[in-house]
Amino acid sequence: MKLRVTVMPKNGVLDPQGKAIGHALGTLGFAGVGEVRAGKVIELELAETDPEAAKRQAGEMARRLLANMVIESFSVELA
Amino acid sequence: MNAAIVLFPGINRERDMALALERASGRRPAMLWHRDTALPEGLDLVVLPGGFSYGDYLRCGAMAAQSPILGAVREFAARGGHVLGVCNGFQILCEAGLLPGALLRNATLRFLSMDCHLRVEAEGTAFTRLWKRGDVFRAPMAHGDGNYFADADTLDRLEGENRVAFRYCTPEGAVTPEACLNGAIRNIAGVLSENRRVLGLMPHPENHVDPLLGSEEGMPLFRSLAETLVAA
Numbered sequence: 001m002k003l004r005v006t007v008m009p010k011n012g013v014l015d016p017q018g019k020a021i022g023h024a025l026g027t028l029g030f031a032g033v034g035e036v037r038a039g040k041v042i043e044l045e046l047a048e049t050d051p052e053a054a055k056r057q058a059g060e061m062a063r064r065l066l067a068n069m070v071i072e073s074f075s076v077e078l079a
Numbered sequence: 080m081n082a083a084i085v086l087f088p089g090i091n092r093e094r095d096m097a098l099a100l101e102r103a104s105g106r107r108p109a110m111l112w113h114r115d116t117a118l119p120e121g122l123d124l125v126v127l128p129g130g131f132s133y134g135d136y137l138r139c140g141a142m143a144a145q146s147p148i149l150g151a152v153r154e155f156a157a158r159g160g161h162v163l164g165v166c167n168g169f170q171i172l173c174e175a176g177l178l179p180g181a182l183l184r185n186a187t188l189r190f191l192s193m194d195c196h197l198r199v200e201a202e203g204t205a206f207t208r209l210w211k212r213g214d215v216f217r218a219p220m221a222h223g224d225g226n227y228f229a230d231a232d233t234l235d236r237l238e239g240e241n242r243v244a245f246r247y248c249t250p251e252g253a254v255t256p257e258a259c260l261n262g263a264i265r266n267i268a269g270v271l272s273e274n275r276r277v278l279g280l281m282p283h284p285e286n287h288v289d290p291l292l293g294s295e296e297g298m299p300l301f302r303s304l305a306e307t308l309v310a311a
Contacts, residue, residue: 013228014262016188065145068138068174070181071228 001046002079003058007067008039042066043079051078080308082108082124085152087143090130090167092283099285100126103301104309113146123308124161125152127168129221129283139182139224140170149175161205161308162277166222169269169279178270178279179237180229186262190223195282196258197268198248201241204271205307206278209299215252216296218282220261225281227263227270237270244269244278 009015015037022036044061048054058076067074082100084093093110100108108126109119118125133142143149149171156162156177164172172178185191194217199210210216229237237243246266247259259266261281269280284297 014183014186014226016184016186016226016262020188065141066137068141068181070173070179070230071183 001048001051001054003044003046003054004077004079005042005044005058005062005066005074006039006077007042007062007072007074009037010071010073013071039072054078080104080106080123080305081119081121082106082126082304083111083119083122084108084126084128085111085113085148087113087130087132087146087171089132089134090128092129092166092285095283096126096128096165096285099288099297099301100124100304102288103298104305111148113143113148116147116151118151118155122155122160124163124304125155127152127162127164127171128285129166129168132167132171135224138174140167140172140174143167143171144174153177156272156277159274159276161304163206163304164277164279165283165285166220166225166281169281170224172277172279177277178272179233180227180270182224182281183226183228183262184224185222185226185260187260190221191225191260192219192221194218195220195260195268196248196250196252197245197282198252198254199244200246201244201271201275204244204275204278204303206271206300206303207244208303208307210303213252215248215250216284216299217250217287217294218284218297219286220282222261222281225261225263227267227281229264234265238265240273242271242273242275243267244271245280245282
């Protein structure tokens with residue numbers, strides 16, 4: 001079963017990478033770009049076949065390793 | 080002082096650290112490998128040196144924090160052992176939950192390789208006893224992710240318990256935003272654990288311990304440790 005874990009900087013945590021991307025988009029001429037935030041996507045292939053159990057497993061992986069809960073939040077979805 | 084330095088793949092400051100420890104204590108530290116699961120008997124100090132463990136994959140220090148040796152380091156710290164983490168070592172201690180907070184990408188997105196000045200905030204610890212509060216010293220820094228962050232409650236608790244060890248400052252000792260090139264919150268360069276026996280800091284005092292390299296300003300940290308732990 002494939003899952004996708006999306007890890008994003010928490011609200012209120014400075015995201016210099018997102019800021020720089022936003023700035024570069026402005027330089028390219030894209031007007032009207034508000035806040036830009038950059039995170040990461042991690043795809044997992046799990047042996048588990050029950051979608052809810054697989055999501056719980058991926059959530060546990062995110063809490064313990066994939067995300068740093070001090071600065072990041074995450075969401076899990078079936079891929 | 081019986082010290083040991085932990086080697087992770089991608090670490091590069093272990094020899095500088097060994098020289099500084101030997102210079103201060105007269106004893107050569109043991110070198111441990113990340114796959115080891117136990118520490119040598121009779122150890123006073125464990126050091127996690129600087130570098131780029133596991134290529135900084137996922138987040139700086141995230142992989143090293145899960146390596147086999149960290150279990151032993153965690154037990155050692157829980158028993159009241161002294162632990163020092165410098166640069167990547169600081170990031171590893173935060174990722175392992177041995178110190179609060181996290182190190183974000185530098186606010187400028189630039190890798191910073193230059194000297195900085197640090198003001199001593201917490202005096203009387205095993206790491207700082209030869210300094211007084213307010214003393215300023217120069218130390219090299221070399222990092223891309225040194226932007227210390229913790230939530231406001233954690234920061235207030237750290238300050239209230241006098242666990243901010245060092246702050247970035249001007250050569251005159253003024254704590255200003257301009258003196259904090261990586262953007263670290265409240266200019267924090269180093270923090271202590273609750274029992275004040277675990278210290279993490281971003282700059283490299285171990286690179287200022289030899290007059291040949293232009294400065295011995297980092298030496299008090301290692302002499303403080305040697306003096307404290309010789310009696311232990």
